[in-house]
Each structure stands twice: as C-alpha cells, then as structure tokens.
Amino acid sequence: MRIHHLNCGTCCPWGGRVFDGSSHGLLHGHIVCHCMLIETDAGLVLVDTGFGRKDIARRSRLSGFFRFLNQPQFREGETAAHQVRALGFDPADVRHILVSHLDFDHAGGLEDFPNATVHITAREKEVADEQRGGAFVGTRRYRPQQWDEVKEWKLYPMGRGEPWMGFDAVRQLDGLPPEILLVPLAGHTWGHSGVAVDTGNGWLFYAADAYFFHGEVGHTERRCPPGMRFYQRMMEVDRQARLTNQEKLRALSVERRGEVTLFCAHDRVEFERFAPREPIGRTFA
Numbered sequence: 001m002r003i004h005h006l007n008c009g010t011c012c013p014w015g016g017r018v019f020d021g022s023s024h025g026l027l028h029g030h031i032v033c034h035c036m037l038i039e040t041d042a043g044l045v046l047v048d049t050g051f052g053r054k055d056i057a058r059r060s061r062l063s064g065f066f067r068f069l070n071q072p073q074f075r076e077g078e079t080a081a082h083q084v085r086a087l088g089f090d091p092a093d094v095r096h097i098l099v100s101h102l103d104f105d106h107a108g109g110l111e112d113f114p115n116a117t118v119h120i121t122a123r124e125k126e127v128a129d130e131q132r133g134g135a136f137v138g139t140r141r142y143r144p145q146q147w148d149e150v151k152e153w154k155l156y157p158m159g160r161g162e163p164w165m166g167f168d169a170v171r172q173l174d175g176l177p178p179e180i181l182l183v184p185l186a187g188h189t190w191g192h193s194g195v196a197v198d199t200g201n202g203w204l205f206y207a208a209d210a211y212f213f214h215g216e217v218g219h220t221e222r223r224c225p226p227g228m229r230f231y232q233r234m235m236e237v238d239r240q241a242r243l244t245n246q247e248k249l250r251a252l253s254v255e256r257r258g259e260v261t262l263f264c265a266h267d268r269v270e271f272e273r274f275a276p277r278e279p280i281g282r283t284f285a
Contacts, residue, residue, distance in 0.1 A: 001179065002039040003197065003204065004087060005274040008050020008080045009033035009105055011266075012071040019227030021213060022269060028071060029227070031266040033105050035080060036206060037087070038197065040177050043095030046116070047195050047206055048265065049080050049109030052146065062104050063140035072105070081112040096176055100208030101192045102128040103235075104143045106265065111149045118147070119173050121184065122155035124191025133189055134237050141189075141235070158184050158191060165203075165256065166248050170196070185210040185249075187242025188235060203260045209235070211246050214269045217253040217262050222246075 012028040013019050020029035033050035055061050056074045066072075076082055081091045094113040099120045100106055110118060127133060128142045154174050161171035161184075170183050179198040186192055188209040197204045212232055215223030224232075236242045253262045263270040 001177070001197070001199065003199065004037040004039075004083075005271065006035045006037060006050075006080060006083050007032040007271055007275070008035045008048070008078055008083070008109065010073045010075065010078060011105070012073065013069060013227075013231075014071065015227040018225055019231070020268065021215065021225040021228065030268050031070075032268050032271045033078075034206075034263065034265050034267075034271045036195075036197075036204075037080070037084060037094075038180070040180075042176055044084070044089060044093045045096045045098065045176065045180065046080060046084075046094050046113065047098045048100055048106045048208065049097065049112070050105060051079060052109030052112050053079050053081055054111060055104075055108040055146070061108075061143055061145055063143070065140050066104060070105070079112065080109045096173075098173065098180070098182070098195050099124075100194060100206070100265070101189045102147065103133075103141050103189065103209070104146065106208070107143075107146045110147045114149075114151065117152045117154055117175065118150050119154045119156070119176075119182070121158050121182070121191035121193050123158045123186075124189060124193070125153065125155055127190045134235065137235060156182060158186070164196070165205075165252055165260065167245075185245045187238050187240075187245050188232075190237055202258070203256075205252075205260050205262045206265075207249055207262060208265045210242070210249055211264050212266055213264075214267045216246060217250050218257075220250070220254060222250065 011031050016023045016026040023029045036047040038045040094116045097116045097118045133141045161169035164170035181196040183194040185194045194207045213224045
C-alpha cells in the first residue's frame with residue numbers, strides 16, 4: 001500500500017493563536033482538513049473528503065454560521081478530486097471512501113467520486129439523516145445535500161467487532177484489505193470513528209475529530225489552546241465518551257510510541273509532519 005496525505009480544506013478561524021496554538025497574532029488561525037488517499041489492490045481508498053467541488057461552486061451548501069466561524073478558503077486545488085488527478089489518477093478510480101463522520105468539513109467531496117462505496121457507522125448515518133447532531137449545531141453541522149447523490153453505502157453497526165489497542169468493537173471493512181480497520185470513537189458525534197492502517201512498518205491511526213490539537217496526545221498531560229477547547233465542547237454530543245476516547249488515544253500515543261503514529265483531522269502541525277510545504281502531500285510507505 002501507498003498512502004498519500006492530502007489537505008482537502010484550509011480554514012482560517014477567528015482567534016489566531018488562541019484557536020490553533022501556533023499562528024502569529026490573534027486574528028486568524030490556520031487549520032487543515034487532513035485526508036488520506038490509499039492505493040490498494042481493491043482500488044483507491046479515500047479516508048474523509050474535506051470540502052468538495054460543489055462546496056466551492058456554491059458556498060451556501062455550508063451553514064453561514066460555520067462559514068463565518070471557520071473562514072474556509074474554498075480552494076479548488078485543495079479538493080480531493082483535484083488532488084487525485086494531480087497524483088495521476090482518475091476520480092473514477094476511487095472505489096471506496098471511509099468517512100469518519102458526516103460533518104460538513106469531512107463529507108463535502110463525497111459526490112465527486114460517483115463510483116465509490118461509502119463506508120460509515122450506521123449510527124452516524126442515522127443521526128445525520130435525522131439532523132440530530134447536538135441542540136445548536138445539529139442542523140448546521142450536517143448538510144445532507146453533500147451526500148444525497150451517493151449511490152452505495154456500507155453501514156456498520158457500532159458495538160460489533162474485536163478489541164484492538166485498548167479500543168472495543170474495531171472491525172475490518174467489506175471489500176477492503178484487512179490492514180484497514182474502522183475504530184469507533186464516539187463523542188464528537190454519536191457515530192464518529194477513526195481509521196487505523198497497518199503499513200507494515202507500524203500503524204497509522206487517523207483519529208479524525210476525537211481530538212483537535214497535537215498537544216492533546218504524545219504526553220500524559222493534555223495541552224490545548226482555549227479556543228480549540230471551546231470548539232470541541234461546542235461540537236460534542238457526549239462529553240464523557242469524547243473525553244474517555246481522548247484519554248485512550250493519549251495513553252496509546254505514549255505507551256505505543258514508535259509502533260503507532262497518531263494524527264487528527266485539523267491540526268496543521270501534524271499534517272506538516274507528513275507533507276511539509278507540499279500542496280498535495282508526500283507518500284508514506
């Protein structure tokens with residue numbers, strides 16, 4: 001397998017360093033939408049999609065609240081479809097998409113890959129379709145127009161699977177290599193999950209929005225800027241589950257250091273460890 005790390009959506013949220021912990025000044029921060037493109041014998045596999053071409057063309061597909069708060073940059077060149085082509089592939093070659101959850105900044109590109117089967121927890125699809133994603137953000141985080149043209153879904157019940165690295169109900173995915181696992185990580189949303197990939201040289205573990213800042217893992221004590229802490233609390237649906245899973249991730253990052261490489265969806269510092277100064281990203285073999 002070859003893995004390409006892609007930034008499929010730059011955002012510049014209000015708050016600067018108070019939000020992202022690394023930007024200069026207090027006006028705008030800088031976060032990414034970290035996705036993966038995996039070359040497998042089953043075809044190309046995309047893990048999350050960031051913002052899609054239709055989001056760029058019609059920005060009203062996204063909630064005005066989140067457009068104002070997160071300040072997405074809406075760059076065509078950052079869409080997964082554009083980057084797949086830049087890597088020498090056809091978007092039609094993407095056969096599978098693993099979606100950690102259906103928030104607007106993770107599912108926007110689903111319809112850019114009409115031949116893909118979309119893999120997700122059944123709970124996440126159910127809640128998103130019913131717009132039950134938290135009292136205030138529920139009707140703003142989920143944008144059904146981003147996925148209403150998807151032709152084929154593979155839905156996985158939460159609670160079924162095997163133990164893995166301290167997590168329960170971890171499972172393989174239909175039609176995909178056994179090296180790719182779906183890891184339930186509820187809390188940010190009811191059906192939120194991560195994706196673990198056995199590269200042959202250790203595990204890559206994409207935790208999506210189970211945490212947001214690199215200082216929340218890798219050490220026994222959590223460190224996170226106040227703006228990012230507020231954002232995580234605003235978006236959570238189950239605080240206890242979120243904090244419990246985050247603590248498990250933190251313990252894993254310390255106890256299995258060197259065996260598991262952990263990263264989340266939006267931290268720019270983590271993304272640049274994989275793809276420094278490269279608009280598409282480098283491969284991880």
